[in-house]
Amino acid sequence: MYPHWTYAAVMVLAVVQLAFAWLVLRRRSGGGPRDRTDATGADGSVVCPDCGTTNEPGYRFCRSCVAELPGAAGRPTGGDSPFRRESF
Numbered sequence: 812m813y814p815h816w817t818y819a820a821v822m823v824l825a826v827v828q829l830a831f832a833w834l835v836l837r838r839r840s841g842g843g844p845r846d847r848t849d850a851t852g853a854d855g856s857v858v859c860p861d862c863g864t865t866n867e868p869g870y871r872f873c874r875s876c877v878a879e880l881p882g883a884a885g886r887p888t889g890g891d892s893p894f895r896r897e898s899f
Contacts, residue, residue: 855869856868866880
């Protein structure tokens with residue numbers, strides 16, 4: 812009916828999909844600190860409470876999972892602030 816290579820290709824794609832799903836679930840289940848404490852490094856970097864990614868100082872959202880970082884609500888967003896970003 813179908814050539815033998817199509818069955819092999821379907822099997823390879825299924826294994827790749829299962830591996831990807833396993834990695835995503837593993838990262839979500841044990842990624843990083845889950846408490847909402849303000850984890851900052853010596854250089855001012857902020858650790859995301861959702862995924863554990865270290866973000867540069869001044870970011871309001873995590874660069875990996877886009878979760879709001881601790882202490883971001885009080886950061887200035889307008890005027891001559893270094894945190895302001897231009898939109899085009």
